[in-house]
Amino acid sequence: MSIKVESIPFFSISFWRLSLSNWEQKKEIIKELVDLKPDEDRIGICYSDYFQYNNRPPYMYKFIEVIQDEIVEFFNMAGVLVEQPNKWQMWTQMYTGADHHPLHNHGFGHFSCILYLDYDKEEHPSTRFWTPMPDPFFGNVNHLHPEVEEGDIIIFPSTIYHECPPTNSNIPRTIVAFNVPIADQSVQQNVST
Ligand SMILES: [Fe+2]
Numbered sequence: 001m002s003i004k005v006e007s008i009p010f011f012s013i014s015f016w017r018l019s020l021s022n023w024e025q026k027k028e029i030i031k032e033l034v035d036l037k038p039d040e041d042r043i044g045i046c047y048s049d050y051f052q053y054n055n056r057p058p059y060m061y062k063f064i065e066v067i068q069d070e071i072v073e074f075f076n077m078a079g080v081l082v083e084q085p086n087k088w089q090m091w092t093q094m095y096t097g098a099d100h101h102p103l104h105n106h107g108f109g110h111f112s113c114i115l116y117l118d119y120d121k122e123e124h125p126s127t128r129f130w131t132p133m134p135d136p137f138f139g140n141v142n143h144l145h146p147e148v149e150e151g152d153i154i155i156f157p158s159t160i161y162h163e164c165p166p167t168n169s170n171i172p173r174t175i176v177a178f179n180v181p182i183a184d185q186s187v188q189q190n191v192s193t
Helices: 023-033 060-078 185-191
Strands: 016-019 089-095 101-104 110-118 128-130 152-157 162-164 173-181
Touching: 016 060, 023 060, 023 110, 060 110, 060 152, 060 173, 089 110
Parallel strands: none
Antiparallel strands: 016 152, 089 173, 101 162, 110 152, 110 173, 128 162
């Protein structure tokens, strides 16, 4: 006897990995723009310009210019209308040794993005993302370290909890994080499926 059955995947969450083209060239430009100062930008857990610039660093528009073609194409592909760059938020963080960033999320209504600017996959962990709901059968709260390369941007829903575990490496791990607000909330259904 054969049965008629199909799997219905409820509650799946989309993440994306955008690998920037011409990375070596873009990296050189972005490294010139980003200006973390070891003396001023130490925030205890890592180096960050998050507080210094209140999420609007002076390099924000130039940074966006560098990635503009690819990130715009991504949002077109995703079928979402996003806010203009003057509404974006951005910050840069660097980690060495025991530096880390504890569990947090980026609030509601954004595409959150992490560009891996200085990243050696043999030395550094990628970001650890936690599922917002327990495993429905066993109750475990699962997590995921996506495979990333330097020059990749991981794009994810802003409410997803995530953290950067200690790198335990003397080689700096630097990321540029940014939030891109969703302009048209009527697309909610599209984005989440
Ligand atoms: Fe974050």
